[in-house]
Amino acid sequence: MRLDDFAHLDFDRAQRTGVPEVVLAEGKADADLVAIVDAFVAGPGRVVVSRLAPERLRLLENLDAKLDYHERANLLEVSAPHAPPVPRTGGRVLVMAAGTADAAVAEEARLMAEAVGCDTRRVYDVGVAGLHRLQDAHDAWSWADVIIVAAGREGALAPVVSGLVDRPVIGLPVSVGYGHAGQGEAALSTMLQSCSPMAVVNIDAGVVAGMCAAQIANRVAQARHSPGESTPPQELVMRREQP
Amino acid sequence: MRLDDFAHLDFDRAQRTGVPEVVLAEGKADADLVAIVDAFVAGPGRVVVSRLAPERLRLLENLDAKLDYHERANLLEVSAPHAPPVPRTGGRVLVMAAGTADAAVAEEARLMAEAVGCDTRRVYDVGVAGLHRLQDAHDAWSWADVIIVAAGREGALAPVVSGLVDRPVIGLPVSVGYGHAGQGEAALSTMLQSCSPMAVVNIDAGVVAGMCAAQIANRVAQARHSPGESTPPQELVMRREQP
Amino acid sequence: MRLDDFAHLDFDRAQRTGVPEVVLAEGKADADLVAIVDAFVAGPGRVVVSRLAPERLRLLENLDAKLDYHERANLLEVSAPHAPPVPRTGGRVLVMAAGTADAAVAEEARLMAEAVGCDTRRVYDVGVAGLHRLQDAHDAWSWADVIIVAAGREGALAPVVSGLVDRPVIGLPVSVGYGHAGQGEAALSTMLQSCSPMAVVNIDAGVVAGMCAAQIANRVAQARHSPGESTPPQELVMRREQP
Amino acid sequence: MRLDDFAHLDFDRAQRTGVPEVVLAEGKADADLVAIVDAFVAGPGRVVVSRLAPERLRLLENLDAKLDYHERANLLEVSAPHAPPVPRTGGRVLVMAAGTADAAVAEEARLMAEAVGCDTRRVYDVGVAGLHRLQDAHDAWSWADVIIVAAGREGALAPVVSGLVDRPVIGLPVSVGYGHAGQGEAALSTMLQSCSPMAVVNIDAGVVAGMCAAQIANRVAQARHSPGESTPPQELVMRREQP
């Protein structure tokens, strides 16, 4: 099967939605992964590859592209030689993580926000089992446009933070935990039932959390820099015609 | 059907396990409920009726017994005229509740602990959405032998408290909350996955939480009052014999 | 039980987190509901009551307060005579709904955003079964700072919209639908698994969606109006001291 | 154990139900798989083996049969030397897939329909995150008698397509997706709750989708070619007799 038989690449997603194309490496055959990444390099010149196990990195080493691999997050940024650097937007994304085991998913979110041009900070391992550690987050809260809270197990850090700040909070449940409601289900439930307001992404969806946070932060940053102006989204026309 | 056909009452549970017999009114037919309570009044002289809707209280008003009804908790203490007062044990049970909607179940737990002879205190509506309210619990923490934390929705108060104290904590999830993992399932998951140590009872199981806490507190109190002495449980003999 | 026994009201939540106190009427006893609302009227002067069935409105009619009731959303805004009007922030929240049955929850979200001072628009009944109806949303997309998409059944409107716009999208699943994964679970799953980025709130959590959207829109609006300035959140100090 | 001890092969299923026998390789011991396939080759002369990992192909290479293996779909068509080619029915099956990761299951469905004699087309990687790609499907819609829509993650392509066409649609959820409702459960829910009419098969059930589509398309094709005639199904007689 050729690339055209199974793939129909969407080269202008970045322009349409403000977030770049991300290719999920997990579950893709080696040949498919290479063909898809190659097409993005040749086309728009930039793509992010998520959940790329370190041992699969060599698959992509022959591409004529710059590879920026983040091992803890298993995230790869690929850019063609001709690709200009990602413009910095000035959006500010703070990523918090409850435990050391949550750091990988938290980093995936943070790096994704960086890849979209945001500035980021991190405050990790401040779970509610030792609540006093939260104090260290205070400066970062003042700085941020939006806060991602990554947490596994019971996920209680997210509602605690959300009850203390006036910034938008995005809950990011992590598949840490065992037994009943393990694998992140307890953390997801906690965030969906939170008495303090927050919006939530799926378990381990660091990429999604990073994109959502970037969309928020970038819109704030745009207002900060060009308060009078608002660019409309591209026009979509859907029209039925008689045959 | 006569009482003997469907019931086989266990009159010495209080003596065997240190907690009184509790009759769950919910789901029992009126006639059965009256017959069972009547038998306990005539027998050991004391019984607790849980989940008794206020409108069913009149069913029991003709019994020759003292009725002590707590409306918020739907709990009734029944004692025969001849029954001596419950001896106070000196055990100290603190009951905390996260929201106003958790107060009914929290009261069920607290009253149950009272019915077993413990002293109790309460600190209610101190959920993590307004964490500073926890300060008011500090004195009570110093006093308590054991702490029950009742919480619905995301149940995050329980791990927060457990991370701050060195007392045994019993998590009591409450069937408050809607949508995914509503009806207390999120709170139960939170408590089971908590990073701080705690033991948990079933959703809305105020009676069980109260009994467990009382067993703990009473054992502490007994040590406090008679440090040298430990009464063994009754002897159970199970022996197989050939026919 | 007096109010102090079961409630511990948090009068400065609005100041701390930028969203007003919301009292969930569902599941509260009549007397408790009145006491709590009364305390807010006497205190900060303003409170929102959610999920208030129309027939319970009369409970609150004797309070010395202005009652603004929205029947489709079962939402009540209560303000004391002395309370100043909610200041308009200039934040722009668009609420979309997939079907007519989703309108009640969508309205809950929209009115909540209004109660926090945002401007709102609505585009309802534009589900994917008739995709051409989406065209009418185009202008509203250009205007919005954030978009809430309320949808029950299969919830597919949310990923479709998210794939077409560059604004932050909040998915709001609605408990419409029957059989397997009914009651909003399918819509929640759809939004959590969406290939286009979006953050999600719990099923029927219109209040939460409205608050989150308002936090985003208000932060954008603040940047639009005072680009140079960022107010820090209130300071929380948590310090352990030796006894 | 001999073949007769554990298998009771149904050699005339093709004649009875219009679809050939399919042997699921997954979970069968090597020896059993070979014995069963061998019996079909010796008997009716034709069998389809599904979910056959490439490395197990060698197990069957010594059979006196033609092996037609499709690696992406892990599907093998086996035909005896004496077996006549599958007659082409003229039924028209279109297979659509939402993402590149859905192509394997989509191909399983398409190849199954081919194995039953249908003509097939494919339109892959047209998920709702880039809705404009749907335009390319328009010609294929006009051509098809029935449309299979394979989709993982949130599965939203299926209701979108179903709302646009007047052909029967079969939803085929794919076990792609992680976290809550992952592994195809979200896609299955989406399709079952779809507001546009469609029927659904189980997650990853490409073989079943292909068979169902072929039964529909072949019945249409038969009407197209021999409009006056309808062959009845074989007669089943079930009669109880006294001993």
Added chain:
Amino acid sequence: MRLDDFAHLDFDRAQRTGVPEVVLAEGKADADLVAIVDAFVAGPGRVVVSRLAPERLRLLENLDAKLDYHERANLLEVSAPHAPPVPRTGGRVLVMAAGTADAAVAEEARLMAEAVGCDTRRVYDVGVAGLHRLQDAHDAWSWADVIIVAAGREGALAPVVSGLVDRPVIGLPVSVGYGHAGQGEAALSTMLQSCSPMAVVNIDAGVVAGMCAAQIANRVAQARHSPGESTPPQELVMRREQP
């Protein structure tokens, strides 16, 4: 709220997808229901109302329209005085039901197929607990273009029928059954896991089953009557334009 505020009616669905608009009465407020039905009567002139409890029928009696109510199925057909009769397509839909309790949902499916112009037959109460009753279905199988099998409890009738016929089979699980996997979940699972090929709709989704069957049967009937001709679906154009 006026109709335009919450509804965006899709008057040409019948033309686009070959199935009429169906309004789900369950869960709609009285005023909304009347306004929506009224709009369809005034517009295209015909609408089907499903899950309409008998006592709500009077709400619609003042409309200037013909009401055709089927009590067992709680289904109402509404047609304006000017509406021409539904053209008969000649499609043949057989509806089978396993138990007497499944008849209501089966009838909903059958009447829906009738409302789309198909001819229908029924064979009810032929569950596998008395398998010999299946014999009576044999003539109907020969006649049908497609077979709907409605079954609650364990739903085993569906795979049994599917193993005996060469017609397309649509499984329709019914919310009959109690305890574990009750309310139709067992029947849904049975149909999704069936070893004989079949496609499935959601639990109690009689309307969907009827529509899907009608789409299949009508396409067969069209081929039967005009074998040379295939009408393409309406054209949908989706084009992005730069602002």
Added chain:
Amino acid sequence: MRLDDFAHLDFDRAQRTGVPEVVLAEGKADADLVAIVDAFVAGPGRVVVSRLAPERLRLLENLDAKLDYHERANLLEVSAPHAPPVPRTGGRVLVMAAGTADAAVAEEARLMAEAVGCDTRRVYDVGVAGLHRLQDAHDAWSWADVIIVAAGREGALAPVVSGLVDRPVIGLPVSVGYGHAGQGEAALSTMLQSCSPMAVVNIDAGVVAGMCAAQIANRVAQARHSPGESTPPQELVMRREQP
């Protein structure tokens, strides 16, 4: 740890309940498995080891015991040299299996019944997708005292058989099947919801099904051989004594 520290073997279970001790090999450490089996060989002289992977057989080859290993069922019968043969009871157990993939679990059940002294027969691969194959089971039905029906996927064979016979039927769901309700959950649901009467064991619980069937068949056989006599179970005395 010595055997006494973690095990407390129950050497007279066979005498008490009529079924021998079965040791589940799966999940036990090698050393523990050997120590436990050794103790039974030295004690009562006979034990059954279930779920013993073929490659672990060598662990037990040095024991002074006769090993009877059944590879398809992964079941091992161990008997000491001094152990008399299992007395044949004359109980008659028929085991049916729906598909070839169900044979392993069916054999586990059948061999277990043999190990308890019953006579057994088997009729395999007679699933409802080809119902006529059931005819071959008729003689066996007449012979049996009890019938075990093993089935995975949708499990429909069990209710079909139960509707045709007057013998006790035990449903044995098998963990075959994929996607929604896969791994035997659909089969379990089918059997629990069956309209024809049957009792059920857990998924893949071949050992339990064999034991239950043997208890039934042996009681029938005992009545057949010694109709006048009924041996009482051993006496259990449970008596509480005061300390």
Added chain:
Amino acid sequence: MRLDDFAHLDFDRAQRTGVPEVVLAEGKADADLVAIVDAFVAGPGRVVVSRLAPERLRLLENLDAKLDYHERANLLEVSAPHAPPVPRTGGRVLVMAAGTADAAVAEEARLMAEAVGCDTRRVYDVGVAGLHRLQDAHDAWSWADVIIVAAGREGALAPVVSGLVDRPVIGLPVSVGYGHAGQGEAALSTMLQSCSPMAVVNIDAGVVAGMCAAQIANRVAQARHSPGESTPPQELVMRREQP
């Protein structure tokens, strides 16, 4: 709709499977219920109606039949004037129940076994919370051919009994219990996972438990009375013929 349109009554089930026809009243419309019962009275002369609420009894009072109603179990035995009494088989069924709340379902099982001609005994309210009460069951164990154990909540009585006896045990979970795994799911799980052998019926399936137990006990009784003879089941012939 006439009876023939929705019902296809199976008048010889009693003869075929040894258990009488049972009509589940719950969920049936009044008119349907009366018509079905009437047909059985006119036909075979005997039918059991289960889950008949007391207030619906009057519906059937005009039938020319003897009505035997058991209120606790909501079970009605209907017999025509001409119907001979149910022959006593001599089978012995013991029914045990863990709590007073389990008695209704236990009685449903016991009365069903009586309706099939078995002798029955009962030992109720002997749950594991007071294990010494089990002593009273000892005589009954010696007598029984089969034991039904009905239990809600955690259902632990069933494995305890099964570990003490050598009779077949049927677990009957009862929908008593609240919170997580309430409504009988915990009891069902307990019985399916039991380390002592037992077979299980669905939650609240007293009728099924009674039928299964009767099939076992009657087969034992038959062997006891006519040890040399075994009646074969009726013959089912399924034969395919070419059209």
Added chain:
Amino acid sequence: MRLDDFAHLDFDRAQRTGVPEVVLAEGKADADLVAIVDAFVAGPGRVVVSRLAPERLRLLENLDAKLDYHERANLLEVSAPHAPPVPRTGGRVLVMAAGTADAAVAEEARLMAEAVGCDTRRVYDVGVAGLHRLQDAHDAWSWADVIIVAAGREGALAPVVSGLVDRPVIGLPVSVGYGHAGQGEAALSTMLQSCSPMAVVNIDAGVVAGMCAAQIANRVAQARHSPGESTPPQELVMRREQP
């Protein structure tokens, strides 16, 4: 990433909550695990590592610390050369286990209690399938301050023990068991639904059970040794300040 980037160690948890820091090895990268343990050795001097597979033990062998590894429980106690021995508290924890497969988790609990300074005893393999084995636990019950009951499969040992003793009981479900509600879910349900009072920890949460039991036993022991004195928990001050 340096340790400070992803970890924020809580060195005084032991002082604050009375239980030591436990590092869950499972799921941590090798380098992270070593860095964290190293920091605790250098800091407070003592840490417990749970779920450490034997083959990972070598990772920590180069640390300047004493390693005490318990293979069955996969638990490692690490102490710096300078660390004083854990003071014995005199608290008494009894650990019971139902089957041999439950011993690993039971040991994890028991060793954890030892690590906190308690005295422990064990009574293992006394499941309800052979109830008479419980007799051996009687002395231990008299001795204990608190009893942990570890059980997999159906978990029935826990409610049986709880009904016999007057000590606090902590249920510890074990992930033993297969099929429906396997992997410990049945045991968890049993313990949550138990009619006798007990509190519960998550499946396989031996560490949590050990900590909770130690908190209880140590509080009893403290009262036993210093009945007049109660040390308050450390003071937590949380104060909001205006910016």
